[in-house]
Amino acid sequence: xxxxxxxxxxxxxxxxxxxxxxxxxxxxxxxxxxxxxxxxxxxxxxxx
Amino acid sequence: xxxxxxxxxxxxxxxxxxxxxxxxxxxxxxxxxxxxxxxxxxxxxxxxxxxxxxxxxxxxxxxxxxxxxxxxxxxxxxxxxxxxxxxxxxxxxxxxxxxxxxxxxxxxxxxxxxxxxxxxxxxxxxxxxxxxxxxxxxxxxxxxxxxxxxxxxxxxxxxxxxxxxxxxxxxxxxxxxxxxxxxxxxx
Amino acid sequence: xxxxxxxxxxxxxxxxxxxxxxxxxxxxxxxxxxxxxxxxxxxxxxxxxxxxxxxxxxxxxxxxxxxxxxxxxxxxxxxxxxxxxxxxxxxxxxxxxxxxxxxxxxxxxxxxxxxxxxxxxxxxxxxxxxxxxxxxxxxxxxxxxxxxxxxxxxxxxxxxxxxxxxxxxxxxxxxxxxxxxxxxxxxxxxxxxxxxxxxxxxxxxxxxxxxxxxxxxxxxxxxxxxxxxxxxxxxxxxxxxxxxxxxxxxxxxxxxxxxxxxxxxxxxxxxxxxxxxxxxxxxxxxxxxxxxxxxxxxxxxxxxxxxxxxxxxxxxxxxxxxxxxxxxxxxxxxxxxxxxxxxxxxxxxxxxxxxxxxxxxx
Numbered sequence: 001x002x003x004x005x006x007x008x009x010x011x012x013x014x015x016x017x018x019x020x021x022x023x024x025x026x027x028x029x030x031x032x033x034x035x036x037x038x039x040x041x042x043x044x045x046x047x048x
Numbered sequence: 049x050x051x052x053x054x055x056x057x058x059x060x061x062x063x064x065x066x067x068x069x070x071x072x073x074x075x076x077x078x079x080x081x082x083x084x085x086x087x088x089x090x091x092x093x094x095x096x097x098x099x100x101x102x103x104x105x106x107x108x109x110x111x112x113x114x115x116x117x118x119x120x121x122x123x124x125x126x127x128x129x130x131x132x133x134x135x136x137x138x139x140x141x142x143x144x145x146x147x148x149x150x151x152x153x154x155x156x157x158x159x160x161x162x163x164x165x166x167x168x169x170x171x172x173x174x175x176x177x178x179x180x181x182x183x184x185x186x187x188x189x190x191x192x193x194x195x196x197x198x199x200x201x202x203x204x205x206x207x208x209x210x211x212x213x214x215x216x217x218x219x220x221x222x223x224x225x226x227x228x229x230x231x232x233x234x235x
Numbered sequence: 236x237x238x239x240x241x242x243x244x245x246x247x248x249x250x251x252x253x254x255x256x257x258x259x260x261x262x263x264x265x266x267x268x269x270x271x272x273x274x275x276x277x278x279x280x281x282x283x284x285x286x287x288x289x290x291x292x293x294x295x296x297x298x299x300x301x302x303x304x305x306x307x308x309x310x311x312x313x314x315x316x317x318x319x320x321x322x323x324x325x326x327x328x329x330x331x332x333x334x335x336x337x338x339x340x341x342x343x344x345x346x347x348x349x350x351x352x353x354x355x356x357x358x359x360x361x362x363x364x365x366x367x368x369x370x371x372x373x374x375x376x377x378x379x380x381x382x383x384x385x386x387x388x389x390x391x392x393x394x395x396x397x398x399x400x401x402x403x404x405x406x407x408x409x410x411x412x413x414x415x416x417x418x419x420x421x422x423x424x425x426x427x428x429x430x431x432x433x434x435x436x437x438x439x440x441x442x443x444x445x446x447x448x449x450x451x452x453x454x455x456x457x458x459x460x461x462x463x464x465x466x467x468x469x470x471x472x473x474x475x476x477x478x479x480x481x482x483x484x485x486x487x488x489x490x491x492x493x494x495x496x497x498x499x500x501x502x503x504x505x506x507x508x509x510x511x512x513x514x515x516x517x518x519x520x521x522x523x524x525x526x527x528x529x530x531x532x533x534x535x536x537x538x539x540x541x542x543x544x545x546x547x548x549x550x551x552x553x554x555x556x557x558x559x560x561x562x563x564x565x566x567x568x569x570x571x572x573x574x575x576x577x578x579x580x581x582x583x584x585x586x587x588x589x590x591x592x593x594x595x596x597x
Contacts, residue, residue, distance in 0.1 A: 090249075091476075092452075093476065099465060116339055132445070132478075133445055134446060135478055138478040140482055170541065171473055171475075172474060173445070173449075175539070178445075186260075198473070221468050
């Protein structure tokens, strides 16, 4: 149960960061946000 | 002429004394049973020492956490020096408590005028900052030191032996310690 | 940017998923049965925590030995020793049960921030074989998140939260616990049901750790361990003897010995890639174990073991484990002559150094 709670939290953070990514104009900051998103995706998909 | 003679005689005497010390090194004491083996640092080398004594056909009782009271009726105290954090954990005591215990039993042994044999058979693994307090404590009061060479590469035990005039045997391997132990207890 | 993220996720994901491909272990002529650990605890079946169990049965009565490799998948000598036994050994009396990758899920990932390679290769007579280099504990994907504090069952001992995924803190385990506890429980069940007499848990540690090139024994096995040490020393193989602390729970050498009739032994060799002094962390360091910083540390007397520019090659570490194992089996037989166990075709220490590890793999 706790495991899926944390996956849900990861999905929530993923959505928040994705929204920031779309709102961000500066490409350097976009890369920073992308670097946060990539491991979140891999964790949500149970790859790493 | 008289002065020259005195000088020659003195020189010859000094040479003879030096020769005697080289030809007849510090004689090794003989040890008696009953024997108590204990640890200084709680390494499992106490178990190995027990095996050495068994192979040397010398009866010995091993009490790794021996206290002064355990010396009752004992004629020889054998101290196996070397620290082990796992051993300390197994014994459920702190390093400070172990230092105090070793100090106390060595003091009691000296007061009772027991002969103390210190063994260091754990090699490099039982040297270093944590072990050397125990090694020094046990070595300095020994009547005889028996050390596996790997633990003496920096002459730690040899220096103590020279300073305190303690007979020392250095052996290549643990199994080579059997013969000196047997010899030490020969009647 | 989304496309970039998708591409990176795909490429990285593929690399990570490669670690789920099982290592090839080719049972040798000595293997009489291949089973799964889930046979001893059904919950593991179909999961990445299930693992192969190889039985080498002589068919003659005698003792039963259990050899565990891969309790910590980042300690390759333990795993490779078990592989050599599985692929090369032949049991003449008694029985040997080998689990090369007991913490199977740990082989599907590496530890973060260590920069470990994902695999290493060994040249055999016929080909290059690649084996995964794993993490210290179970894959966090199987039991995430780690608690802040791990409460060891049943002792209640408190350990760092990430130890919840350490199999060697999880014994005796429980059938309804965490994934790692269920693996531990399965191993205990195997020990009970198969009436294991003597068991080995093969490990490695950083060269600067005090418990290195050592045999850790439960108090009931100390005399046999001391006798084995004599034998090993006469062959110029120095091992330190360490006693299992009775108040440190969860470890194989404690719980196996306390909760069953088995004589447990844990053996450690020196593994530079686990060390904090190491320089470049790559496949060569796993296999050759050569690191300049450890050599410098040895030169200034900061090491408890001998370390030269020949390094600590995997072949030497496997050789130590194999020889240690044989010496302990011999000592065990001396103390319990009615329980014989004779394992042949185990390479000698000098042999494995001279010919290389690959010569004893298919």
